[in-house]
Amino acid sequence: MKLAYWPGCVSRGFTPELHGSMELVAPKLDLELVELDRANCCGAGVIAEHNQELVDTLNARTFAMAQAVDGAAGMMNICSTCQGAQSECQERLDADGDYRKHVNSHLRDESLSYERDPDWWNKNFLWLLVEEIGLETLAEKVVRPLEGLRIAPFYGCYIVRPTSRLGYHRHPERDRYLEQVIDVLGAEPVEYAGSHKCCGFPLITMNRVTSLRQAGRHLADAIDAGADCLVTPCPLCHLNLDMQQPAAVQYVERDLDVPVLHLPQMVGLALGLEPKELGMDKHVVKTREVQRKVASLAAA
């Protein structure tokens, strides 16, 4: 499957292991990724807060570039926040023809234009796995079932709310996909209170206490529910859950030491890739214990 691929900013910035692991996982899933290397930041909700027309134009630009990729089935992103921020813009662009025309007028210089097309889509890797590749196909490709690994899903707000904007009427199970994927890969999904809550990242520079209390609480809940690690399709959640985890300790007044995997890393492990090549050594919270369990699986 050929895809226009928008990796986002953070996956090439502070979480390079995400972009790297996706590139390794793609061929294993027969995905041909055409990277949109001229596309711009999705705005992450912040540019939307600043100026709606600006963010809609920036994302219309990205969509137009994706639509111009010859033979692509659609566009894929690997960031919940990109998904949500882009879906918000797409909703407005699709809602009103005059508005869309107006936004497209800013793109004339580049000969770009976003066209409303009910068959065109922009999907997060998680949605793509379940809806386009299919859980059965995924199961067939698993060479190293992650047996014995207890994994706590963490979605990221932007791909679970608001459901009306995120296609839940057509795909009502989208808030269960992570559990389904974890299950298909042979691991055990962990149920806990925080799976669909907020990691706190949007507040990290504005209200550290509120931000890290959230991250800390969800991590603690996952630990108490017996998780070996968390997995998230959102690199911004990863920043708060992994990079900030040592700082979150003081706000929940307890020990936290639970690794957080990116979704492509978890998929990659089951598809036979090695932790090191998936960048699992680049996390702030050490993934040694997960690596050890995976290694024992390989040995067995």
Place this chain on the structure above:
Amino acid sequence: MAENYTLKIRRYNPESGNPAYWSEYAVQLDPERSVLDGILQAKDREDASIGIRCSCRAAICGSCAVRINGKTALACNTSISDAAARAGADEPIVVEPMNNMPVIKDLIVDMDAVHWKKVRRVVPWLLPDGPPPEREYIVPAEAMIDVTQSMACIQCGACVGACLSLEVDPEFIGPAALAKAYRFVGDPRDGQHEERLRDLAEDPHGMYDCTHCFACIEVCPKDVAPMSQIMRLRRRATGDFDIKDGNNGYGHEKAFVDLVERYGTLHEAQLLPRSFGDGSLVKGQTEPGAVKQLVESLPTAIRGLKSGKVTPRKVLLHPKLPDQDQVRRIYKEIHSKDERLELNMYIVGENADEEEPAMAEGSQES
């Protein structure tokens, strides 16, 4: 045709001295009836002591917000068959009181202690400049429709119960009260826009304590979209009044927007230091609160360097997009306008042109 449903209601009787407990009730209702109808039937037929506030049955009085299968909603406009389907086969429909507010009895929570207290915090009445005109205030039609979105709030508290910032910070002013604040900030008749915005920006638990999680938008039964109203408060505070706040919301927005203008993608390594310096790395007075936040975040930055994910090279060098001049041109085109353009989905509705292909003026859409 009536069908069988099971409701599992969390009961609590403060006079009993016992903790909360669960009770199940079997009800028979047509599938299109509501969860409230189910609760009322259980009260009517089995146990009239079940406590729930309710009145209009039509999602306009705002009395009956509860949690149904974990999601906050009005019981009266949640279909019982949908709720049963979401609960799963052979599982009861779980009904609990809302979060973030103390429970008084069964499904009744103390709205006054939380919700109304926060509403009162935002000076929730119109403060016009000077005496009123002889006739009506002359204001643009769109402005009135626009604030009618927040006027549509029925004060049911569903957003307050679902708010994820409130869950960890009880002092957060919260979605309902901030949406109420926008109802005045967006009202051309109000004369205190800047004062209101400054107040809500400078309160550390104000507009910059929203964690942007969409929970309020998801649960609002009236499409008020409280978080969107909070973002509009921020947009007006920074864009129209240049209000610099102790939470550093102003600096964060400015730094983010400027960095994307400069590089096309986000340069996270510069986001933090720039955020705290009034949006600029080099100059600018830094808010006292910002210094504290910056100092607190230093250990994280050091950990990032140690783990190898943040390299000194990354901090200093961020590649620009090949066509970065195009992004800048777009910025320039849009920033040079006198007014910000907003498409209000509340007014146009979803997929408006799908319905009215011929109605959109001048549109060539099919």
Place this chain on the structure above:
Amino acid sequence: MGVISKVHPVRSHSNAAAGGINAALNPEDSWESHAFDTVKGSDYLGDQDAIEIMCREAPNEVLHLEHLGVTFHRDEEGKLGTRAFGGASAARTYYVADITGQALLHVLYEQLMKFDTIDRYEEWFTTALVRDDSGRIAGAVTRNMRDGTFELFTAKSVILATGGNGQLFIPTTNALICTGDGIAMAYRAGAPLMDMEMVQYHPTTLAGLGLLITEGARGEGAHLYNAQGERFMESYAPNTMELAGRDVVSRAEQTEIDQGRGFPDGTVALDITVVGRKRIHEALREIVNVGRDFAGTDITREPIHIKPGNHYAMGGIKTDINGQTDVPGLYAAGECACVSVHGGNRLGANSLLDTLIFGRRAGQHAAEQGRGVSMPTPAGSELARERDTISEIVSRDRSGRRVSEIRAELGTTMDGKVAVFRDEERLREALETVKRLQEEVKTVAVDDKGSVFNQDVLGVLELQFMLDNAECIAMGAIERKESRGAQYRTDYPERNDADWLKHITLTANGDVPEVGFSEVTMTQWEPEERTY
């Protein structure tokens, strides 16, 4: 000064007054035109002095609300914009989308928060009015629902703004709180009730649940069709079609349904799609939600099935133009009161107006009166009596029927026999049923024995209030042997001005209400034949 309410004030049923508020504010319009439309709409039973006051004061009232912050719809010039409404000869309905009542109620509550010298007693249930030895009002007994404690509020004057009694009927557009409490309490305190037989059935309510589809829909241009696809209003009101008086439209629909031209679910169709999607979103958003959530219908794409349903009590506590009842110091305003400005049939968008105008007048009058009198002394031991009443109910063992059973029987009886078309025989049956239920309610037991939010025991008190209301409605309807406004007697199908151009009053007198009469005040409009 204190405001006592059994629900938080913003939960009140004024929320449901969706469509708007009438005022002749346009220079081309006149208060006389508004007044005449109201008189005609009332089928000449409205008191013309009161109607004149209401219509004269309407423009300033709307402007006052606008100044307080109500987000009224604007026209292209930024001035207040109007929509058309039933029974009106000009488009004079001012509105906030289709949440006008909600917007008004919430803005008034904003003012209540602003003036915090006014004490608010929210979720305090009033059980009885109290008088002094001279028969003057002396206060009210209330129960704090939060903890079950009782309080006697002594007051120089009491203004009842307790709303209607739609819960007597099943189905109804009215909220569960609309149980006629104030009407019954005033009646028990000796104040006469008036026009109780005049019960409005709204033309567009959902079958089953009875929820309201605002008249604003027809004001915006929606059409009514029967099952044969005929726009049947052509044969009932050829000039104004769907925008005739509510009684006229409801009777037309019921006739279509009764004569077999309705849908199998006992309804006719309201087609709102003709209004256009953008305008629907802007002006009728609430009924988009009601259609979607409660009928599974997308009103922007398909017609919605509706029928006439119980909606409004034109009658209530008899008051003068200052809201004074016949009990000194006791006032009433809004739906619980009967001034009477609505007579036999209320025009759409006149109810918010009635409430606001006479609510203000009552408040002003009570304030002035209060300066001249000293604080009264309650005569008896009402506080203890009310407390004992509750204790007695709570202590009963389960033997009789459940509250819900009696309430259900009352509702179906009233809707079956005291509805759009009435006759002597069925009205008498209804009255007999009400009397039996009044006996049965004396033995109901409750499940909830506690003090905190004991809604169960308050439900018994509400049921007793409701039964008093029902008895008076049935009595009034039996008494009025003619057809006028909302009262249509199949056994007396004509209006009879010679004998019945008068109000019927009902006053408590032992076990049976005493029937009396009161003249209709006429200023400038003689009765004419009423056609639309």
